[in-house]
Amino acid sequence: MPSNLLNELPLATEVEHFQTLLTRPGLRIERIVSDGQVSPPGFWYEQAEDEWLLLLAGQTVLEYEDGQQVALVMGDTLLIPAACRHRVVFTAPRSVWLAVFCTAEVAAAR
Amino acid sequence: MPSNLLNELPLATEVEHFQTLLTRPGLRIERIVSDGQVSPPGFWYEQAEDEWLLLLAGQTVLEYEDGQQVALVMGDTLLIPAACRHRVVFTAPRSVWLAVFCTAEVAAAR
Numbered sequence: 406m407p408s409n410l411l412n413e414l415p416l417a418t419e420v421e422h423f424q425t426l427l428t429r430p431g432l433r434i435e436r437i438v439s440d441g442q443v444s445p446p447g448f449w450y451e452q453a454e455d456e457w458l459l460l461l462a463g464q465t466v467l468e469y470e471d472g473q474q475v476a477l478v479m480g481d482t483l484l485i486p487a488a489c490r491h492r493v494v495f496t497a498p499r500s501v502w503l504a505v506f507c508t509a510e511v512a513a514a515r
Numbered sequence: 516m517p518s519n520l521l522n523e524l525p526l527a528t529e530v531e532h533f534q535t536l537l538t539r540p541g542l543r544i545e546r547i548v549s550d551g552q553v554s555p556p557g558f559w560y561e562q563a564e565d566e567w568l569l570l571l572a573g574q575t576v577l578e579y580e581d582g583q584q585v586a587l588v589m590g591d592t593l594l595i596p597a598a599c600r601h602r603v604v605f606t607a608p609r610s611v612w613l614a615v616f617c618t619a620e621v622a623a624a625r
Contacts, residue, residue, distance in 0.1 A: 410569065411590030426592065427567050429617045432542055434567065457537050457544065459520065461571075461590070480521030480571070482536065503569065505615065507539045514524065 410436050414499060417442075434443060437502040439465065444492035454506040456485040463500025468492050520546050520571060524609060527552075547612040549575065554602035564616040573610025576600050576621040 415422040417440040427434040433454075444450070445497040449470065462476040467475045467483070475483060485491055525532045525548055532548040543564075554560070559580065570587040577585045577593070580600040585593060595601055 407585060407587055407591035407593045409588075409590040410592060427594065427615070427617075429541070429565070431540070432617055434615065437529055455539070474516060475525045478519075480519040481517035482520060484537065503613075505537070505544065507537075507542055 410503070411501060414438055414501065416440075431508045435502075435504045435506070435507045436467075437504055439493075439496035439500040439502070440498050442496055443494055449490040449492050451488060451490045452485075452506070453487055454508050455487050457505040457507070458483045458485065458512070459503040459505075461501040461503055464495070464497040465493065465500050465502070466495035468494045520613070521611060524548050524611065526550075541618045543616045545612075545614045545616070546564045547609040547614055549573070549603075549606035549612070550608050551604055553604055559600040559602050560617070561597075561598060561600045563597055565597050567615040567617070568593045569610040569613040569615075571613055574605070574607040575603065575610050575612070577607035578604045581590075597619065 410491070415424075415438055417438040421440075421442050422438040423434045425433060426436055459482045460479055462479055465477045467477070469475070470492065474494065477483060524536075527548040527550040528613045531550075531552050535543060536546055537544040568587070569592045570589055572589055577587070577588045578601065579585070584604065587593060
């Protein structure tokens with residue numbers, strides 16, 4: 406039976422809500438629900454994995470280290486390459502991200 | 516800059532529209548736009564890859580070989596394991612699927 410990413414969203418007013426949807430060698434799909442959270446001042450994400458983002462609901466703004474800001478609305482996708490420093494500077498209430506993390510390394514077959 | 520999966524949808528009234536969004540070793544993410552298309556009588560998909568589906572718009576119904584039907588609405592996700600025979604028996608106009616195909620084998624690192 407299908408499960409739905411947009412119905413009965415978990416509360417995320419205290420902290421963002423992370424749910425792993427699928428894992429495979431070198432691959433992880435997550436749903437992230439944000440309710441206004443932003444990255445703390447001076448904090449930068451710097452990940453070992455490529456991150457492919459799809460915003461399913463709400464609005465968000467990301468910032469890169471060079472100061473460039475990228476606003477995302479529903480349906481927008483963005484690839485953040487591994488090691489690309491970025492932070493979250495805005496999330497609207499009830500924002501829902503789909504995040505696909507892919508590692509560059511060779512992993513074992515199942 | 517982000518690209519949007521829901522704005523200015525391509526016409527798919529003649530044939531379904533497939534767009535590859537990301538490829539990595541063992542991974543392929545596609546957007547599929549359907550406009551009423553269904554699988555031909557007697558046709559079954561039988562894939563070498565796991566397929567993780569997320570319906571972004573519209574409504575669709577899939578059928579498994581045992582006759583079970585699964586209706587999907589916006590936000591619904593479904594994992595179709597490799598080799599699981601299935602077909603599409605209904606797609607509403609302007610249905611948009613996100614499909615993540617993952618192979619069991621992971622190829623060379625980049």
